[in-house]
Amino acid sequence: MAKAEDFKTNVKPTWCPGCGNFGLWQSYREALAELGLQPHNTAMVFDIGCCGNAANWHKLYAFHSLHGRTIPVAFAIKIANSELTVVADSGDGGGYGEGGNHFLHTCRTNIDITYIVHNNQIYGLTTGQASPTTEIGLQTKTTPQGQLDRPFHPLQVAIAQGATFVARGFTGDPMQLKNIIKEAIKHKGFSLVDILQPCITWNKLNTFTWYKQRVYKLEEQNWDAKDKEKALAKAGEWGDKIPTGIFYQEQAPSYESQLPQLKDKTLVEQGVQAQDISKFLKEFK
Amino acid sequence: MKNGTKLFTLKIGGEAGQGQQVAGLIFAKACSRGGLYTYDYSEYPSLIRGGLVTYQISVSEEPVFAAYNTVNLLVCLSKAAFINSKKELSDNAAVFYDGDKFKIEPGELPKIRQINLFSLPLTTIIRQAGLLPITANQVTLGAVAAVLDFDRKLLHSMIKDIFGAKGEKVVEMNIKAIEAGFDYAKNNCRIKNYTKLNTKPEKKDKVVITANEAVALGTIAAGCKFFSSYPMTPASSILHNLANWAKESGMVVKQSEDEISAIHMALGASFAGARAMTCTSGGGFALMVEGLALSAMTETPVVIAESQRPGPATGLPTWGGQEDLRFVANTGHGDFIRIVLTPGDAKEAYFLTPWAFNLAEKYQVPVIILLDKFISEGHESVADLTDKKIIINRGxxxxxxxxxxxxxxxxxxxxxxxxxxxxxxxxxxxxxxxxxxxxxxxxxxxxxxxxxxxxxxxxxxxxxxxxxxxxxxKPRFYGSKKAKTTLIGWGSVKGPVLEALKSLPEGRYNFIHFTAVNPIDAAEVGKMLKGSGKLVLIESNKTGQFGDLLKQNLNVDFERKILKYSGIPFYPEELIEELSLKKATAIKIVKSKKKVKVK
Incomplete structure (x- = not known):
């Protein structure tokens, strides 16, 4: 059995001291270990940014992709080898901005991958520009007069697009976060876990305390995660109160489970042999 | 063929939705089954109904590698088709037009040639035979068969194969339509000394296939298991065919939300260990460029088929050209190796696809198969598509x-x-x-x-x-070593050049065709060019992109550049005309003005 520590390389994280990512990473590693996963049968696709740099300190099969391009890579890894646990890991910039189109459409596929988005409502590695989830009015390097755009609502978008597992965690509650990640990975289908992860260096508004004062847990409210309409409304709740937990979960066949091509063996296990094409040639004669 | 002609060209023109491409393909396969060889070319606008769609097919007793411009039989389903194509008519050409829909007066015919003009009143013929209007194409084919003395059994057999699944009634009706067209033309359309298409008893030994279809077959043969793509003309038929065969081939075929996703999916599947590929045209490839660089940096093998159409931007979506070579050979940020393969016909496309997968996996680099509309959509009769063994090498x-x-x-x-x-x-x-x-x-x-x-x-x-x-x-050499002038080309110019060489004085020209254009093996090419005479570059673009690429690698000079960038392929006649000129002139072909007789 792998322990949480087994998912760690010798590389020292380059996050700012006190960054919310440390807690997220701890919860994530514990979740993987408690699910009985091994580094070699876990594949993770990393975005570019502070979260993406973590490819270096995660010990598992990592694909450090380009900005916004985690989910297409993760999607196809799962198709090629459906026995792997596949996780895509992104920030609010790559996940909801640069990779927005992939996010919209991968929700529709119900591919069995988990999408973890480090949401700190700001761009960190590029030193403090507005992100898709930045609050209206926030002054950043690129919005010195205050942000004019309305913030993106990832959970509502995911539910509307057909995602079958939609949750929000908070790095200030590692136990809840770990449980959400475990449920997301166990879920057979596309799982979004949006994680409130304060950026202590660049976002002076949405701080640890700011979140702490606002978050409350859905699981403590007798929440019914099967009700899509209510989930959609709840996912829009943002302000004095911010709900966390599993908003919506639906059991539906995953994308890869519906492919007859994968019925007996994974694509990778099938290997590569020269295929006889004579049966396909007939239509050209 | 008889009557001194070696080759015959049929052209059918009408509006989009009138089915001339379907009818054309039935004719192509019937010819092919009857022992003849064909090459076809279709022009169509980017719309679903209306406009002008043409289908032309050159038929010969020997393998034919390109469609000819000179038309021997023109079928006009709309007046626009006649106006567009009348200048291409040969001497003693025949013209059928749908006399129920419009008129062509003899005075409208080109005056310098003897032309046989016939009304083929499709509505009347269909009504009198008690057929449905949808069978008009078959009526046309029947009339074509009548004037060419073509064995209708070959057409009947095609009808059975195509419509068999729809039931006997449908087959019967379509065969009846062929007979109705045949009878009408036998009685009403007589031409003296016209071409006869002599066929042999039916044999399904050849395939009538495009390079796109051949790439799709090559993808299966190569053991590719994952294919992701976003539709874009003229690459889409690779995606369509693979999707259609997916259940039987065991390949997973995914239409992605965009081309960025398509290439990243292919990279993901390849990283996981499956052979993976994507396809697109130039505009879609522009979106894939960051993925090309990602493939190079992560050393993840990937194969990309790029079928070119004229640009920039949306350009001419349904036409052809070779304008993306410089782009695919140089694009992507940073320094890295990418391989560019350029099959010149369907057979090369079939064999180069598994080759591309082997190269991608052996060297862990991106490999691009660069096609264009001309070969992506032009059907060719091929006798021995699969005569070589496919070898798999995963490196x-x-x-x-x-x-x-x-x-x-x-x-x-x-x-x-x-x-x-x-x-x-x-x-x-x-x-x-x-x-x-x-x-x-x-x-x-x-x-x-x-x-x-x-x-x-x-x-x-x-x-x-x-x-x-x-x-x-390796670049392939055609013709006599002693020729004074060497023609240089890549990709789709192969067909028209080989056709032109058939008619040019023997020994005057030889031809080097490149099926791999990047990276260039300067030593190898240098050896091939050693002792050659003058060089003539032939490309379907404005600036001679391959010429520039060669110059980057070798000390070469071109005496002439024959460049065409109208969106239309080189016709053999144009090349014959250009290359027959005694004096070297750097003429850029736009459209052949003078008619040239094909020997």
């Missing part, structure tokens, strides 16, 4: 056992040949990062503070070059 891909023996696995290990062993997710002991950041041998990100690591990794990736050069398909 340095570790098995679990091999990996188990390695003490400390390094994904990007520095090796003499620049290629490092690949371990796949799921294999114990092979955990690593496939890293888009510059990285060390293990895959861990590195920064410029350690320039020696950066330099070693760049050099490692480039160390693959000598072996790649040896492993690429």
């Amino acid at each position: 340095k891909l570790l098995t679990r056992e091999q990996l188990g023996k390695i003490k400390e696995y390094k994904r990007y290990e520095l090796t003499k040949d620049g290629v490092s062993f690949r371990a796949l997710p799921g294999m114990a002991g092979g955990v690593h990062i496939a890293n888009s950041d510059e990285h060390d041998e293990f895959g861990f990100s590195t920064e410029g503070f350690m320039p020696e690591i950066r330099i070693r990794q760049v050099d490692k990736r480039y160390a693959k070059l000598p072996a790649i050069l040896k492993d690429l398909p």
Whole structure:
């Protein structure tokens, strides 16, 4: 059995001291270990940014992709080898901005991958520009007069697009976060876990305390995660109160489970042999 | 063929939705089954109904590699078709037009040629025979068969194969339509000394196929298991065919949300260990460029088929050209190797596809199969498409056992040949990062503070070059070694040039055709060109992109450049005319003005 520590390389994280990512990473590693996963049968696709740099300190099969391009890579890894646990890991910039189109459409596929988005409502590695989830009015390097755009609502978008597992965690509650990640990975289908992860260096508004004062847990409210309409409304709740937990979960066949091509063996296990094409040639004669 | 003609060209023109492409393909296959060879070309606008759609097909007793411009039989389903094509009519050509819909007066015919004009009143014929209007195409084919003395049994057999699944009634009705057209033309359309298409008894030994279809077949033959693509003309039929065959072939075929996703999906599947591919045209490839660089940096094998159409921007969506060579050979940020293969016909497309997969996996680099509309959509009769064995070579891909023996696995290990062993997710002991950041041998990100690591990794990736050069398909030489002038071309110009060589004085020209254009093996090409005379570059673009690429690698000069960028392929006649000129002139062909007689 792998322990949480087994998912760690010798590389020292380059996050700012006190960054919310440390807690997220701890919860994530514990979740993987408690699910009985091994580094070699876990594949993770990393975005570019502070979260993406973590490819270096995660010990598992990592694909450090380009900005916004985690989910297409993760999607196809799962198709090629459906026995792997596949996780895509992104920030609010790559996940909801640069990779927005992939996010919209991968929700529709119900591919069995988990999408973890480090949401700190700001761009960190590029030193403090507005992100898709930045609050209206926030002054950043690129919005010195205050942000004019309305913030993106990832959970509502995911539910509307057909995602079958939609949750929000908070790095200030590692136990809840770990449980959400475990449920997301166990879920057979596309799982979004949006994680409130304060950026202590660049976002002076949405701080640890700011979140702490606002978050409350859905699981403590007798929440019914099967009700899509209510989930959609709840996912829009943002302000004095911010709900966390599993908003919506639906059991539906995953994308890869519906492919007859994968019925007996994974694509990778099938290997590569020269295929006889004579049966396909007939239509050209 | 008889009456002194070696070759016959039929052209059918009408509005989009009138089915001339379907009818044309029935005729092409019937000819092919009857022992003849065909090559077709279709022009159509980017719309679903209306406009002008033409289908032309050249037929010969010997293999034919391009469609000819000179039309011997023109079928006009709309007046626009006649106006567009009348200048292409040969002497003693025949013109059928749908007399129920419009009139062509003899005075409208080109005056310099003897032309046989016939009304083919489709509505009347259909009504009198008690048929449905949808059978108009078959009526037309019947009339075509009548004037050519073509064996209708070949058409009947095609009808049975195509409509058999729809039931006997449908088959019967379509055969009846052929007979109605045949009878009408036999009685009303007589031409003296006209071409006869002599066929042999039916034999289904040849395939009538486009390069796109051949690429799709090659993809299956290569053991590719994952294909992701976003539709774009003229590449889409690769995607369509593979999707259609997916259940039977066992390949997973995914239409992605965009081309960015398409290439990243292919990379994901390849990283996991499946052979993976994508296809697109130039505009879609523009979106894929970052993925090309990602393939290079992570050393993840990928094959990309790019079928060109004229640009820039949306350009001419349904027409052709060779305008993307400079783009695909140079695009992508940073220095890296990419291989560009350029099949010249369907057969080369079929064999180069598994070759592309082998190159991609052996050298862990991106490989582009560069096609264009002319070969992507032009059907060709091929007698021996699959006569060579397909060989699979996955390069340095570790098995679990091999990996188990390695003490400390390094994904990007520095090796003499620049290629490092690949371990796949799921294999114990092979955990690593496939890293888009510059990285060390293990895959861990590195920064410029350690320039020696950066330099070693760049050099490692480039160390693959000598072996790649040896492993690429060699340029192919056609014609006499002694010829005074050598024609240079790549990709789709092969067909028209080979056709032109049939008619040009023997020994005057030879031809070197490139099926791999990047990287260029300067030593090899230099050897081929040693002792050759003057060079003439032939390309379907404005600036002679391949000529520039050759000049970057070799000390060459072109006496002439024959460049065409109208969106229309080179016609053999144009090349014959150009190359028959005594004096060298740098004429850029737009459209052949003078008619040239084909010998």
